[in-house]
Amino acid sequence: MIYSKSGLWTDAAALSSPRLELCRAILRRLVIVGTVLIGVSALTFFVLGILPGNAAQTLFGQDATPEQLARIEAELNLDRPILERYNLWAVEALHGNLGHSLASHQSATKLLADRLPVTIELVVLALLLSLILAVPAALVASRWPARFIDRSVAAINITTLSIPSYVFALILVLMFSVHLRLLPAIGFVPLRESVVRNLESMTLPALAIALPLFGLYTRFLRGDLLEQLLHHDYIVAAKAKGIGSLRILVRHALPNSISGLLTVIGVNFGALIGGTVIIEQIFALPGIGKLLLESVHARDVPIVQAIVVTLAAISTGVNLAIDALYGTIDPRTRNASF
């Protein structure tokens, strides 16, 4: 029997079992994700397909011969109505064929597969760096609130989150590559070749993306921890047991902040991905962002399409994963059964 504070619940056998509910929830999420993906790809398709004529002309310039134009038209099925074109594209996409580059005729899927790992490495490194910096900073700031260290951390936070990642990137290059000659400015070394040099070449790019995020996360975390320290009774109760402040922060306050932090990470994930576009350009990293820019300037529509849809799908996927994580992290959203 489920028992709650006023005994308001009736027998558990009332409506359904936990397993059924879990299946239902997963199904519901998949439907939402599916809808979003369809919407995303459709939107991209229609937006990019508005001015198809330019594609051919930009590729071949003013002297495009009629044969070349005709070939492009055939490849992109430009003679068919737009809905049909989308249909064709979607069906192909589901089979893993995201189109072909207009310029090089390479498979979009292959291009993406080659470049994606670099971008993923960049994103993961940036996220790790930002969290490694943010959590201790927030803990220190809330351990001694309103003291000098706290005010400094707050000031640093709002400054770092105001400076865009591309500005950071260039300043970092100026400092570390030009003047101090510590780290390379450009020149990516794949992981397979050498881990150390790979990390060297990724440090500045990851740092450039991580610093604004560090400001954001620390500010949130510090605010959340302080709010708990000031207003929540379980902190006072923990103190009453005779536990020290640091342990209270780490054992009692921090676990409660995690779901909030996850939300902040999820909401800003788009900025994280967007950041990779510029950063890859600056540091000449062979990732998806750089590919996107190149394709945009070359008007290589199928590639642009493939990339945009993929990035949106990744963003959605990450948010979905975060939603799922809430369930495991916060026991209140889990099974209630006493």
Added chain:
Amino acid sequence: MIDLLRQPSQSAPPSRQAIGAPVLQVSNLKVAFDRNGRVETAVEALNFDLCAGSTLAIVGESGSGKSVSCRAAMGLLPANAIVSGSIRIMGEEFLTLRERERQLRRGRDIAMVFQNAERALNPVIPIGSQVAESVGAHSRMTRAAARRRAEELLQLLGLQTRRSLYSAYPHELSGGMRQRVMIAIAIAQQPKILIADEPTSSLDAVTQIQTIDLLLDLQKQFDMALLLVSHDLKLVAQCTDSVLVMRRGQMIEHGPSADVLERPRTDYARSLVTAANDLCAYLQDSKASEANEAPLLVAKGVSHDFVTRVTAGSKRGLVRALSNVSFELKRAETLAIVGETGSGKSTLARALLQLPAPMSGSIVFRGHILSDLKGRRLKEQWRHMQMVFQDPFSSLNPKWKVFDAIEEPMIGHRCVESSLRRARAEELLHLVGLPVSLGDRLPTELSGGQCQRVAIARALATRPSLVICDEAMSSLDAITQHHTAELIQKLRTQTGTAWLFISHDLRMVARISDRTAVMHLGQICEIGPTRAVYLEPRHPYSSALLESIAVTREPGLKRSPRTSGPEPHGPAAAPAACRFSPHCDRAEERCRTEAPPLKCIGDGHFVACYFPLNGSEVS
């Protein structure tokens, strides 16, 4: 080992134990808070001694400084607190200690049970770990040893009966169980001083009695000094050695409990003691009802279910918020609906307004069947049925002036011409006892009591036939409640409106209602003239409820064992049964399968029970 599931103890005065040396000595304690430069005093010149093995109760209303004093004794005040005076724990001055040393003594020498266990337990850590943390806070125990000791404590407090609750989370437990966890945490290190800060105010009536008894038992078993803080003088004075009454930060009275109870020296203490006793004097004589007049509101068989919010992996639960509720309300009559949190009272209020419409049953208002009306028709009926809400500040739009708020119903229902609206608004302000100059102010500039009066004025703007007050006075402090209740008394006689009061505070509604209905978990247990229901409750639940507010006809009456423990001991009740049967020791098979209908047992007095109490039954 104490069997804590036995019947609650009788309310005899506690046996005098050997009173030892003072373990807690507070002298000239003064606490003030620095709020952005402004210094506000919370406690002034507090003096008391607490001796080993004895019990002291500190009683006062909210804002009297009792909680602040306790937290000062443990060094748990926020950073902006300014403390002066002396607090000696076991002979050692506490205030001059550094934080590190204070930390050593907390939990070990002096511990605290907090008021609201739901908020005082960390929601993401299992309760067993929280108890184990307290066990091992100051000693170098291995984790396994700490866990063993924690499980022993949980066992001691009756929390391990069916299955191990060690890895349960706070939200999975009931209020009474959570409070026991809090107590386990506090006694884990066997402190010499135990402070219980309002340990029962967030619990329901049935569990309050058990928790106080539990604290007293543990105090004896572990030979602790107990400092019990409460706002209920009657309740605690019966079970402690001495009492200290506080008001607005000052010590009003201090002495042995029996003395303070029987011979209070100050007016304030006297008012606290007599407030409970003289309840009977407040009770309304039942009004001679005009017979054969068509009732204003008839509710028949109203039922409403909620499907609880579903999350992945949790069971979908059906909450029967209202179960076959039926009652009548006559014109210009005042009916009080009382019950605890979760009894369905607010759901009933919303159902009457069709917000949302109840799933089954009928509500007939002024001759119209409300569920048949939609849109404009329903709005027309709302003109005659208005509501006053619980929180005065959020029942007014913070950006609107008072006049705008009062005139809104007049505009919407088109019942007053635009040129006459301001005059009517002023008339209403005058009616509720507010100066007309308040009309141009914003709600943020008014006090809680004033906002509530504006809400009442707004409700009366369209001259409704019925005003529903949903816990309208629960958010106000005691003095304001008193004034607002007086206002409503006045309005009852002046306007011909019928009033429906929904409240959990039985004392408050006793003086303003003609009839009272008692609800429990969605069912009406008893309904009848207020005097009859209060003085001669026939339903076991009503009786337990009234006892919990210490309304006894004769002082020292033995508490009858109507309830038998915080956990239901019988099989679970089928959805269509009497909701009180799991807790009731008169329950039989019939009660558990079929809900008893309301049966008339006297002059307008109905009871829904197969085995109602006889009025003179005592044990």
Added chain:
Amino acid sequence: MTASSRPKARGRFRWPQGFGVSSAALTLLAIVIACFLWPEVHSMHMPVGGNVRDANLPLLSSDHLLGTDMDGNDVLSRLLYGGRQSLLVAFGVNLLGLLIGGTLGAVAAYFRGFVDTAIMRTIDIIIAFPPLILAIAISQAFTPSTGTLVLALLCYSIPAFARVSRASTLRLCALPFMTAARLSATSHNGILRKHIAPNVLPQLASYALLGVGVVVVLEGAMSFLGLGTPPPNPSWGGMIFHGQSAMLTRPHLLIVPSVMLSVTVLCFNLIGEALRERLDAK
């Protein structure tokens, strides 16, 4: 024996009250005056159409306070006109986003049901795109111009405001005075205009201030990538981009617009945060 303890005065560090906000406001005012008023009042070189002969003049040359760039344009005037561009785009996008997005969100939350689901699904789809990617995709379809830039940025801004507005309105609808308004038979239109709007606007306004900072950064990013303000029109992002190549010899070409951009965003963030704290505290 008595003891006394004051709040730990020692070690407590406080900026003077409101230091951050007032200095931010003043700085912002200075920047706005510099970008919008100063060029009108004080005759300056034009930001475009410079003479190649004057190219690459160093800092603090006579007549060119910040020197000239490689096309011979005066850097200072490019800075100020560029600022004008960035700020105008940022203000415009946020204003439109607030009005359109705010209304959409409030309507969705108030009516619930199908309207809510339709609006929210559309917003979910748009929000699935990282903002910069979305802006790139949209501007790619057209020839770059300020108009298409604004359009592209609006596609991020409107859903963002709609979300905030919806959350705020949902919280509002749970309050008793909304029930009282329904019981007073106030029309839907009346409730939206007179109850919801005045209570939701302050929060949207603080969000808009933060949003200006965000859009300034986004506009800078787009211009940096060559997809925003079309050259040769000046913009901070474009200046930063071009400053890259001169990083070794003339770092000020990179540093000055970077600092301007960052300081502007910082000021908006400080003020927006302060406003939000004020509102939360109420």
